[in-house]
Amino acid sequence: MIGELAYWMFYYVMKVPRVKKEKTGISDSLFLLSIVALVNILTVMMLIELAGWHGLTDLWNSFFDTVKWSRSNIFAWVYALILLIPLLWINWKLFYRPAKFREIRERCEKMGRMRRLIGQCFFWVFVVGSHVAFGISIKQKNPSNDKEYRERLEEIRELKSTLVRTGEKTKSKLVLLTDTINDTVEQ
Numbered sequence: 001m002i003g004e005l006a007y008w009m010f011y012y013v014m015k016v017p018r019v020k021k022e023k024t025g026i027s028d029s030l031f032l033l034s035i036v037a038l039v040n041i042l043t044v045m046m047l048i049e050l051a052g053w054h055g056l057t058d059l060w061n062s063f064f065d066t067v068k069w070s071r072s073n074i075f076a077w078v079y080a081l082i083l084l085i086p087l088l089w090i091n092w093k094l095f096y097r098p099a100k101f102r103e104i105r106e107r108c109e110k111m112g113r114m115r116r117l118i119g120q121c122f123f124w125v126f127v128v129g130s131h132v133a134f135g136i137s138i139k140q141k142n143p144s145n146d147k148e149y150r151e152r153l154e155e156i157r158e159l160k161s162t163l164v165r166t167g168e169k170t171k172s173k174l175v176l177l178t179d180t181i182n183d184t185v186e187q
Helices: 003-014 022-050 056-065 073-097 099-109 113-141 145-168 173-187
Strands: none
Touching: 003 022, 003 099, 003 113, 022 073, 022 113, 056 113, 073 099
């Protein structure tokens, strides 16, 4: 069943108009399937951490926290590549070697219509579910203080509505608002 994920990833990648050659489709689907696997591993790590088993995740976090994640940080890209290379190799060995992928492809193409539909549904549930679970675990790990932001938004709305009602174009209330926001940010 897991080999079907590789086939369906290849199947949908080949439907992209820019993908003309089969080797391009195989490499793209290999990379995308590895990213989904990485997302699943990160989700499991976060769930372990949320469960309170910090002993299992301390080594991981010591490496993870040393990187300042941004698009322009070369070290972050190298670190992400180091995490992704073992998954690329494992997926290549298990699913995308030419002989193995040919076998998976033949098996999936011989399936009946209903079985193919079930396989496609399983594929999309797996891919979308992986990313949704990752987003939920991130939200649980780093809960935002929404109350503070909502209060600030209400203050801004109140100031705008009073300015619109009175027709005043004074900056004194806006200056006071930005001063209070800056004071809370500094604290």
